[in-house]
Amino acid sequence: MNRNARKWWRAHKQRVQQQAVPSHTPLHKELAENEQQLRALYDNCSDVVFRSFRIGGSTRALVVYIDGLTNTEELERNVLSVLMKTKMPKDSAIGKLLDNVVSVSQTNELATFEDCLESVANGFPTLLIDQQECALSFGLAKWEKRPVEEPMAEGVVRGPREGFTESIQVNMALIRRIIKTPALKMEQMQIGGYTKTKVVLAYIDGIVDMDLVTEARARLNRIDIDGVLESGYIEELIEDHPASPFPQILSTERPDVTCGNLLEGRIAIIVDGTPFVMIAPATLFSLLQSSEDYYQRSIVSSAIRWLRFLFTGISFLLPSLYVALITFHQEMVPTSLLISMAASREAVPFPALVEALLMEVTFEALREAGVRLPKQIGAAISIVGALVIGQASVQAGLVSAPMVIVVAITGIASFMIPHYIAGLAIRLLRIPMMFLAGSLGLLGIMLGIIVTVIHLSTIRSLGVPYLTPIGPMKFAEWKDTLVRAPWWMMNARPHLTGDYQKIRQGANQKPGPEKGGDPA
Amino acid sequence: MRTWGSVLILVVCALLLGGCWDRTEINDLAIITAAAVDKAEESEIVLSIQVFIPRAVGGPGLGGPTGSSERALTTILSAKGENIADAMSKVQSKLPRKIFWGHCKVYLFGEAVAKDGIAGHIDFLVRHPEPRNRAYLYVSKGKAGEHLGNNSLLERSTAEALRELASLHLGMAVTLIDFRNMLNGESRAVVLPYIEAGSKLEKPAQIQENTLLLGSAIFRKDKMIGVLSTKATRGLLWLRDEIIRASISVQIPAGQGRVSVMPIRGKTKLIPAIEDGKWSILVKIEAEGDIVENGTKLDMMEMSSNALVQKAVEDDVRSRIELALYHLQKELNADVTNFAAAFHRKYPQKWHEAKQNWDKIYPQIEVSTQIHITVRRPGLVTDSVGHPGSHDKRK
Numbered sequence: 001m002n003r004n005a006r007k008w009w010r011a012h013k014q015r016v017q018q019q020a021v022p023s024h025t026p027l028h029k030e031l032a033e034n035e036q037q038l039r040a041l042y043d044n045c046s047d048v049v050f051r052s053f054r055i056g057g058s059t060r061a062l063v064v065y066i067d068g069l070t071n072t073e074e075l076e077r078n079v080l081s082v083l084m085k086t087k088m089p090k091d092s093a094i095g096k097l098l099d100n101v102v103s104v105s106q107t108n109e110l111a112t113f114e115d116c117l118e119s120v121a122n123g124f125p126t127l128l129i130d131q132q133e134c135a136l137s138f139g140l141a142k143w144e145k146r147p148v149e150e151p152m153a154e155g156v157v158r159g160p161r162e163g164f165t166e167s168i169q170v171n172m173a174l175i176r177r178i179i180k181t182p183a184l185k186m187e188q189m190q191i192g193g194y195t196k197t198k199v200v201l202a203y204i205d206g207i208v209d210m211d212l213v214t215e216a217r218a219r220l221n222r223i224d225i226d227g228v229l230e231s232g233y234i235e236e237l238i239e240d241h242p243a244s245p246f247p248q249i250l251s252t253e254r255p256d257v258t259c260g261n262l263l264e265g266r267i268a269i270i271v272d273g274t275p276f277v278m279i280a281p282a283t284l285f286s287l288l289q290s291s292e293d294y295y296q297r298s299i300v301s302s303a304i305r306w307l308r309f310l311f312t313g314i315s316f317l318l319p320s321l322y323v324a325l326i327t328f329h330q331e332m333v334p335t336s337l338l339i340s341m342a343a344s345r346e347a348v349p350f351p352a353l354v355e356a357l358l359m360e361v362t363f364e365a366l367r368e369a370g371v372r373l374p375k376q377i378g379a380a381i382s383i384v385g386a387l388v389i390g391q392a393s394v395q396a397g398l399v400s401a402p403m404v405i406v407v408a409i410t411g412i413a414s415f416m417i418p419h420y421i422a423g424l425a426i427r428l429l430r431i432p433m434m435f436l437a438g439s440l441g442l443l444g445i446m447l448g449i450i451v452t453v454i455h456l457s458t459i460r461s462l463g464v465p466y467l468t469p470i471g472p473m474k475f476a477e478w479k480d481t482l483v484r485a486p487w488w489m490m491n492a493r494p495h496l497t498g499d500y501q502k503i504r505q506g507a508n509q510k511p512g513p514e515k516g517g518d519p520a
Numbered sequence: 521m522r523t524w525g526s527v528l529i530l531v532v533c534a535l536l537l538g539g540c541w542d543r544t545e546i547n548d549l550a551i552i553t554a555a556a557v558d559k560a561e562e563s564e565i566v567l568s569i570q571v572f573i574p575r576a577v578g579g580p581g582l583g584g585p586t587g588s589s590e591r592a593l594t595t596i597l598s599a600k601g602e603n604i605a606d607a608m609s610k611v612q613s614k615l616p617r618k619i620f621w622g623h624c625k626v627y628l629f630g631e632a633v634a635k636d637g638i639a640g641h642i643d644f645l646v647r648h649p650e651p652r653n654r655a656y657l658y659v660s661k662g663k664a665g666e667h668l669g670n671n672s673l674l675e676r677s678t679a680e681a682l683r684e685l686a687s688l689h690l691g692m693a694v695t696l697i698d699f700r701n702m703l704n705g706e707s708r709a710v711v712l713p714y715i716e717a718g719s720k721l722e723k724p725a726q727i728q729e730n731t732l733l734l735g736s737a738i739f740r741k742d743k744m745i746g747v748l749s750t751k752a753t754r755g756l757l758w759l760r761d762e763i764i765r766a767s768i769s770v771q772i773p774a775g776q777g778r779v780s781v782m783p784i785r786g787k788t789k790l791i792p793a794i795e796d797g798k799w800s801i802l803v804k805i806e807a808e809g810d811i812v813e814n815g816t817k818l819d820m821m822e823m824s825s826n827a828l829v830q831k832a833v834e835d836d837v838r839s840r841i842e843l844a845l846y847h848l849q850k851e852l853n854a855d856v857t858n859f860a861a862a863f864h865r866k867y868p869q870k871w872h873e874a875k876q877n878w879d880k881i882y883p884q885i886e887v888s889t890q891i892h893i894t895v896r897r898p899g900l901v902t903d904s905v906g907h908p909g910s911h912d913k914r915k
Contacts, residue, residue: 327543331622331650335553338623339676342546343577351545439539 013193025113031060031130037113038064048120053080056087060130064116069123071142078103079127079138106139121196145170151253151275153420156292163253168198168272174255175202175270179262183207186270189220197228198272202258207265209498212462216267216280231271231278238280241459245425248461250282252419257291264493265500267462281464281496284456285481287422288312293484302483308416315413316426319356320437320445322406326352328441340402347397353438355399359407360430362388367411463497486510547574550617552624553594554679556664557641559632560600565641567607568598568665569624570679571615594677596668604644621650626679627657627696628664629712634737634744639703642742645696653697656686659737659744661716685733686713689765691753692736703742706864706871707855707878710739711756714747738854746852748844755844758805758837759857761788767812770832775816779829781809781895790862794870800886801859803841809833810897814905820898834891841889849883859885 028034035050042048042064051063061083065075079102086101110116110126116135119126123141148170151163164171172186187201199220203213219238228234231251239248252258253275258268261279269278288308293301325333326341333341348355366385370378387393389408394401410430417423429452436444459466469477477494479485488509492502554570576593597614601607612619627645629638645651660667667678675681686693692713694702702710714737735753738746748756757764769780786807793800811820811829818825848854860878864871874881 326546330544330546330549330551330620331652335623335625335680336676338546338551339572339574339577342549342551342572342574345546346574348547351543436535438543439535441539441543444535444539 026111027113027116027128027133027135029131029133031062031128034128034135035062038116041113041117051080053084055083055129056085058087062128063125064120064128065125066120066123069141069143070125071140074104074140074142075125075138079125079140102136102138104138104140108137108139110135110137118196148174154253154257154291154418156290156295158295159292160254160256162255164255164275164277166273166275168200168270171255171270171275171277172200172202175258175262175268178255178259179204184262187217191220191223191225191234192228193224193226195227195229199228199234200270202262202268202270204262204265207263207493207501208267209265209496209500211498212265212267212281212496215462216269220269228271228273230274231269231276234269234271235278240461240463244455244459245428246284246456246459246466247287247419247421247425248280248282248459248466250279250286250419251276251421252279253277254291260291260294263504265496281461283461283464283468284422284466285469287419288417290418294487298484298486305482305484308418311413311416312426315410315417315423316430317433317445317449318410318413319360319406319430320433320448322403323352323356323434324437324441324445327438341400344394344400344402348400349397350399351438352403353434355403356406356434356438357431359389359399359403360410360434363407363411364427468496469494544618544620548617549620550615551620551622553677554626554628554668554682555621555624556628556630556660556668557604557633557638558630558663558665559636564600564602565604565607565633566598566600566665567604567611568596568668569611569619570594570596570668570677572677594668596665598665604641605648621648622652624651624679625655626682627655628667628682628715629657629659630664631659631661631737631744633664634659634712634739637742639742642696642699642703646700651696654695656683657694657696657699657712658682659712659714661714661734667715682715689763691733691750692757692762702856702858705858706860706875707858707882708741709854709856709858710742711748711854711856712737712739738848738852738856740852740854745854746847748847751840752844752847755837755840755842756848756857758786758788758841759790759803759844761786768809768833768836769813770829770836772816772818772828772832774828775818775825777816778813779811779816779818779820779832780813781829781833781893782812783807783809783893784896790857790859792859792862792866794863794867798886799863799881799884800888801862803887803889803891805837805889805891805893807837807892808894808896811895811899814899816904819903821902826895826898830893830895833893833895837891837893838889845887849885849887853879853883855882 028037035052039050047067049063049065049067051065053061053063055061063075063080065072082101082103108119108124110119111134116126116128116137119137123143124137125140127136127138129136145167146165148162148165150161154163162174164174176184176186181204183205185203185205189199189201190196191199201213201216201220216238220234223234223237225233225237235247235249235251236242241248250261258277258279262268266279266281269280271278288305293305296304326345330338345352350358366381366388370381370385373381389404393399394404414423414427417426429448433445433448436448438444440447457465457467457471465471468474469481474495476492480490480494487505488511491505491507493500493504495502551572551574552569553572556568558566558568560566572594573592597611599607599610599614601610608619629641633641645655646653658664667682675684685691692711694710694712699710699712714734716732716734733750735747735749736756737744738748754764754766764783764786767780767782769778771778786805789804791802791804793802814820816825818828820826820829845857848856855878859882860871863874
């Protein structure tokens with residue numbers, strides 16, 4: 001940003017603030033004055049409702065709320081009707097109204113216009129009374145929201161089926177319902193000049209390294225943006241290495257994943273308006289773990305983890321290996337396989353690299369189209385896809401059958417990665433790898449692997465090296481990285497940064513017949 | 521920004537300029553499956569190569585004919601030249617695709633070439649980066665090139681058939697690297713499997729008989745000097761401690777019939793000794809086998825008949841070994857059993873002194889044998905099928 005732009009931005013911000021809020025202006029004593037101010041601010045806002053009435057038939061009062069964000073039934077029953085019937089106390093103490101008349105559980109006294117605007121915007125009906133310098137807001141917000149549903153992107157066979165929703169209150173409640181200790185802290189802040197999006201920084205006091213919280217808080221406070229529509233905005237503004245293709249912050253739709261990470265001493269950042277909660281710090285291996293690993297039997301989970309590592313490697317390397325072998329190292333392919341490959345490539349007009357690129361790009365296009373299209377058309381895409389990547393293209397002599405198999409396996413392999421975003425990163429790196437393989441053969445692939453490993457060992461997520469526990473060797477943590485040890489073996493928490501609570505559970509809990517319930 | 525941009529361009533250029541130069545699409549390769557070297561007039565040789573035709577394999581939808589059983593999968597090209605490299609460039613001029621040695625698994629040498637010495641040809645094969653060190657070598661009676669013309673009934677090509685033949689371990693199986701090691705070894709004697717191309721037969725059913733393992737060809741240095749029969753070759757295999765997958769059939773006089781034993785594992789040790797200037801060697805064989813056929817009246821569950829069989833097999837192995845040694849020591853004087861290495865290991869000093877005279881010492885070496893064969897399993901039936909005996913429950 002050049003200097004002019006920066007100057008303009010500063011002036012613009014001032015303008016916005018002046019316009020939006022008469023900041024920290026106290027409310028007037030005269031109701032008419034306040035009403036005029038508010039009506040001026042909400043000029044042309046057809047969804048804002050101003051309802052004037054008299055308390056007990058004498059004192060003038062005004063309720064302001066936004067249609068659709070407020071529970072009007074409750075407002076009528078518990079606020080309007082009771083206030084109209086009661087008499088305004090003479091000593092004009094607003095507290096008495098609260099104590100004796102209004103039966104709403106969550107109320108707030110507001111002294112400034114700014115507070116009033118915020119409470120109205122959040123859906124709380126706000127009551128202004130003549131001759132009072134205080135306004136009252138009632139916690140009667142209610143709007144249409146999606147119910148808690150099964151997460152779309154992170155399904156499990158065994159495990160809770162709750163997923164986060166777009167509402168931050170619901171999301172916080174989902175977490176709180178799992179972790180009931182008061183040590184679970186949820187620091188709230190607002191980000192976004194216009195959207196004023198609620199962002200909550202959650203952590204468990206006593207488990208987390210407080211330096212991590214301080215750092216995260218500082219990074220969040222640094223953000224100066226006009227709107228936050230999804231947690232991705234925040235992720236991009238607080239991550240350590242913006243140029244890396246690898247996600248350095250984990251995002252999840254699942255409360256159980258969030259809680260599991262909180263219990264391991266990580267922090268969670270919940271953003272209003274999105275079901276995706278961010279978890280930091282993240283490592284490469286945490287991207288290759290699924291919540292179900294912890295719910296299945298440990299031997300099964302370990303095997304599945306290995307399968308996942310294998311297929312991650314396949315999705316990264318298989319097309320480039322194929323290209324390298326077929327263009328440079330034909331002697332490394334078993335003879336009968338080479339003969340079959342040679343036979344199937346006989347009619348193909350393209351070099352192997354072009355063929356591979358063609359198929360990979362087509363596959364990516366189909367995948368992307370499948371994600372964006374309405375569900376009704378999805379079936380059409382899969383039919384067309386099966387024709388393009390499949391028998392038809394082989395019969396047409398455009399690609400060879402082994403290449404179709406390679407692309408198909410690679411496609412499946414990249415979907416083995418439980419976190420879609422991490423899968424995307426690896427899929428993206430596949431393309432330069434294919435160019436390296438097509439120009440330098442296996443040497444090029446080795447070169448690509450070396451560069452990738454160097455990059456991975458350079459980056460950090462909130463100070464934690466990305467390849468932990470292999471990058472800095474932490475042998476004790478391999479039990480939850482390369483395998484998934486049974487719970488009775490995982491007595492120590494993984495170490496992220498700084499001070500942390502090391503012991504997580506009682507020792508020697510391996511079940512066995514001698515520990516059985518029967519004392520005899 | 522500009523510096524980074526130029527660095528990026530440099531890197532991309534380096535990659536594209538440094539790579540690709542040796543890129544060969546698989547469609548541009550002529551995959552050789554087997555090569556044969558024969559003698560031509562004067563000092564020239566004829567190189568014949570069997571080239572695989574990818575188009576002929578094509579399955580459905582691959583642009584090739586579907587029921588391609590009528591079409592040959594391979595074709596043969598040959599050219600004359602001073603040596604393999606020279607002949608190869610002449611063959612190359614007849615081929616639109618680049619000759620690729622990387623999958624040539626069989627090299628055949630004609631008897632005439634083998635008698636002239638094949639060290640030069642082997643040098644090409646081990647020096648050139650493409651040919652495999654694990655390719656099998658064969659010596660052919662008559663013209664080696666004739667083998668390439670024969671179609672194998674079961675395998676895709678003659679090369680494949682010959683390679684499978686080697687892996688069956690019925691005769692010698694010698695790879696390029698083995699050949700080199702033998703030639704550079706103490707005894708400087710080499711043995712290669714010796715085959716013969718059957719007469720060209722028209723009917724496919726008879727083609728499977730076209731390649732016959734005749735035994736082994738014995739080389740002193742790199743020149744072929746003689747041939748061992750199949751029977752003697754088995755003895756040689758025992759002496760060389762190589763796996764044998766051929767059953768041993770022995771006549772048992774007491775049982776009035778034959779018993780066949782299939783060896784499953786064996787270990788041969790050569791124990792050299794020099795006493796009073798007399799060189800001798802003890803061949804110690806420990807082997808196990810299963811009975812695969814019992815044509816006698818004997819009950820193989822009895823220890824006594826088992827012992828009979830063991831004894832008979834031991835005698836058979838001994839006679840084969842003695843046969844092999846007779847040819848090697850007395851007739852050919854070629855130490856392909858590598859006694860030299862055994863002496864070298866045990867008596868390095870004396871070996872050093874005697875090295876020059878090895879040709880004189882070798883025929884004089886006294887060989888004694890100590891063979892122990894254990895017959896482990898009588899097979900799935902207890903009685904001989906033709907002679908129901910004591911284990912018949914109906915009795």
